[in-house]
Amino acid sequence: MRSAPAPPPYNHTMSPTQSPPPIPDTLEPALRTRIPGPESRALAERLARVESRNVTALDPIPIFWERATGANLWDVDGNRFVDLTAAFGVANVGHAHPELIEALTMQAGSLLHGMGDVHPPRVKVELLERLATLYPRGDSDEPPRVRSVLSSSGSDAVETAIKTALLATGRAGLLAFEGAYHGLSLGALDCTWRDDFRAPFDARLPNATRFATFDDLDDVRRIAAESGESIGAVLVEPIQGRGGERVPTRGFLRGLREICDEAGWLLIADEIYTGFGRTGAIFACDHERVIPDLLCVGKGLASGMPISACIGLESVFEAWPRSQGEALHTQTFLGHPASCAAALASLEVSRREDLPARARKLGAEVLERLRAGLSSVTTVREVRGLGLMIGIECNRPKISLDASERLLERGYVLLPSGDGGRVLSLTPPLSIGRDAIMQACDAIVACLADAGGYESR
Ligand SMILES: Cc1ncc(COP(=O)(O)O)c(C=O)c1O
Structure with missing residues (x-):
């Protein structure tokens, strides 16, 4: 019997055979039906019969996504939207970036799943090496x-x-x-603040977290003086x-680093x-040249996987004992090859296109446009942000929730955030087209200005 030839290994360090494709233009919204359309409505009815009722909010009925590329998405009714969320801040290089899809497809054809912590895939090593080069370096x-x-x-x-901090500090x-x-x-x-998330499960929570006021170093110092001994780390x-x-005052993170060093806490x-x-x-730590002891990453790491x-x-990770055959903390899908390949591709696109610089420049323009447009809208309390992480805080949640619904009807997908949803949040793909996001800003301003007029009547 002839054995099937093994597929060639996919080499992530290969340079692409063709020159990289340019960042795709973001197309403006194009709506064919009322929002949500009939297909979305039908799917909502089907979903309501099979999913736990706590998962997808169906009032108002959401749009059901069919496909997405760059900063555009299409729903099941064929309506085209501009995604101002990057789907929870994930699609940093845009949805379905061609290089990422190529890396993913090649990896899937070669090794889809492996044995992450036993007989590891090659690509896991490559990703870990790459991540190590990106860690915040402070002044070094x-x-x-x-x-x-x-x-x-x-x-x-x-x-x-949390486990690493416990092992490293004993607290x-x-x-x-x-x-x-x-x-x-x-x-x-x-460690999550919101009581609506915590209360139903309080019986299962260790309640081992003290909460300080955000952006208030004095409050952190007060807690350090009161109960510093019982705390191992600041998250x-x-x-x-x-x-x-919420963007803290410049110096907050650096101040926290200093308090941690004095109190013997990890950051x-x-x-x-x-x-x-x-x-x-x-990383946001880079703005203040702060080196954290531990850094949690996810979402945009692989732009969609x-x-x-x-x-x-x-020095902190040395608190873990060497694995004696079974890791104390692992998962079936740890180091999943396809996700690792997507992460490497996403990091490479981000490096080559210098997406952090793009986010910085475009974010500053967006802030300026929104601030200028909303300065006299009385229902808007503040427009703030850094890079392409921008929030418009309204006086009341109703204002922002209504606005996000009306903007969806105009082809823009946004998410509310903050207390009760009072902040309209913009976290688009970092590759979103400039014209598209400026048009989106104008639509947001028009929508909130309408709501402002209505409010003052
Ligand atoms: C800052 C931060 N940490 C942790 C999480 C949790 O991530 P996940 O939903 O992937 O578990 C999120 C999700 O929004 C987040 O924004």
């Missing part, structure tokens, strides 16, 4: 020596960080911040994402939302 020219644990979701990365307590969102798995949930989003695009930066260029630097990591200083 070289990144520090780091180690990583790969996983699938953002919450997974936070769980790894179970953490300090997190009011407004924080670190995920919903039980360990991460204990912080350098910019709060789901908490409403864990949760850059699951802010990582890989979103805020105009590879589920993969996350907890990366951290080698």
Whole structure:
């Protein structure tokens, strides 16, 4: 019997055979039906019969996605939208970037799934090496020596960080911040601020987290003086994402680093939302030249494949014992080859196109356009952000929730964030076309100005 030839291994370090495709233009919205259209409505009815009722909110009925490329998506009724969310801040290089799809397809044809922590795939090593080069370097020219644990979701990365901090410090307590969102798995949930997420599961929570006021170093110092001994680490989003695009005062992160050093705490930066260029630097920590002890990443790492990591200083990761045949903390899909290949492709596109710089420049223009347009709209409290992570805080959640519905009807997909959803959040693909996002800004301004007029009547 002749054995089938093995497929050639896919080499991720190969340079592409053709010159890289340019960033695709973002097309303006093109709607064929009322929003949501009949197909979306029909799917909502079917979904309501099979999914747990807590998962997808069906009032108002959402649009059901069919396909997406770049910063555009099409729903099942053939309506074309502009995606101002990057689908939860994930599609950093745009949806279905051709190079990412090529890497994914090649990897899937060669090795789709492997044995991440037993007989590991080659591509896992390549990704870990690449991640090590990107770690925040502070004032140094070289990144520090780091180690990583790969996983699938953002919450997974936070769980790894929590366990690592416990091993490294011997203390179970953490300090997190009011407004924080670190995920919903039980360990991460204990560090997530919102009571609606926590309360139903309180009986299962260790309640081992103290919460300080975000952007208030005095409050952190007060807690350090009161109960510093029980705390092992500070877990912080350098910019709060789901908490409403809250950008702290410059110096906050550096101040936190200093307090951690004085108190003997580890600093864990949760850059699951802010990582890989979103805020105009590879990591938000880079803006203040801060080196965290541990760094959680996910979302934009692979621009659409589920993969996350907890990366951290080698000295901290030495708290873990050497594996004696079974890892103490692992997952079936750790180091999933297809996700690793997508991550490498996404990182390469981001490097070549310098997407962090693009986010910085375009983000500044978007902020300026929105601030100018909304300055006299009384229902808007603040427009803020860094890079392409921008929030428009309204006086009341109703204003922003209504606006996101009306904008969807005009072909723009946005998400509410913050307290009760009072912030309209913009986290588009970093590759979104300039004209498209400027048009989107004008649509947002028009929509909120209408709502403002209505409010004052
Ligand atoms: C800062 C931050 N940390 C953690 C998470 C949890 O990630 P996941 O939903 O992939 O578990 C999120 C998700 O929005 C996040 O924004």
